[in-house]
Amino acid sequence: MRRGWTRDEDNYLLANYADSTPQELEDYLKRSRPSIYQRATALGLKKSAHYFATAAAGRFGDGTKNNGHRFKPGNAPWNRGFRGWYAEGAEKTWFKKGQRSPTTVPIGSLRISKDGLLQRKISNDAGSNSQRWRSVHELVWVETNGPVPPGHIVIFKPGMKTIDPEQITIDKVECISRAENARRNHQRLGADLIRLYQIKGAITRQVNRINREQKS
Known part of the structure; x- marks a missing residue:
């Protein structure tokens, strides 16, 4: 079962993501x-x-990425000459053209995402799972207004969130920029709480640094 993100975890990311390492x-x-x-x-x-x-x-x-692990001129990749190769007998397990897994759920099915949002399956096409499942509240907005503009997301208006498909209507959702969404999240936290998480993150980074130095 997928573990949803809690408000405390989101708050920690909002306060510390910009300056923390992936490992931290x-x-x-x-x-x-x-x-x-x-x-x-x-x-x-x-x-x-x-x-x-x-x-x-x-x-x-100068801001460019470290290329210490890139291939040098003349180096050959380990899989050179293996393009198109597969183990004998592997073809017996391949799906035939147009064949789908027996566990594939039909288009129109509903599910609850790890973020607690109601989603509907809209496609069986190969590719990203996010292209096959879309949030119902987003589909409601798109049906009325067209595609979501780049850099924007569709969210529930404050206090309007629901997983009842009958209750997800156009008057309960809005489209805002990701920057505006982050700003609102910061406002909800409040300056004091943001500062608290920043201090907590700074302490965690220092402890991790000391631990790394002791191990080296």
Whole structure:
């Protein structure tokens, strides 16, 4: 069962994502790196210029990414010559063209996402799972207004969130920019609480630094 994100976890990300290393975020949140990155993107968060100037970002002084592990001219990849190769007999397990897994649920099915949102399946196409399932409140907005503009998200208006499909109507949702969504989240936290999480994050980073130095 997927573990949804709590308000405390979101608050921690809002206060510390910009300046914390991926490892520090993993250690504190006890979540995988991809999960943290996905949540940060959903909250409209980005790393700070200060973070990118540190060695932890893996960049050079000019801002370019560290290329210490890139292939050098003349190096050959381990899988050269294996393109199109597969183990004998593997083809017996392949899906035939147009064939779907017996566990595939039909289009129109509903589910609750890890964030507690009602989603509807809209496609069986291959690719990202996010393209096959869309939040019902977003579909309601799109049906009335067209595609969601780049850099924007559809959210419930304050106090309007529900998982009852009959209650998800256009008057209960709105489309805002990711930046505006992050600003609202910051406002809900309040300046004092944000500062508290920043201090807590700074202490955690110092403890992790000391632990790394003791192990080295």
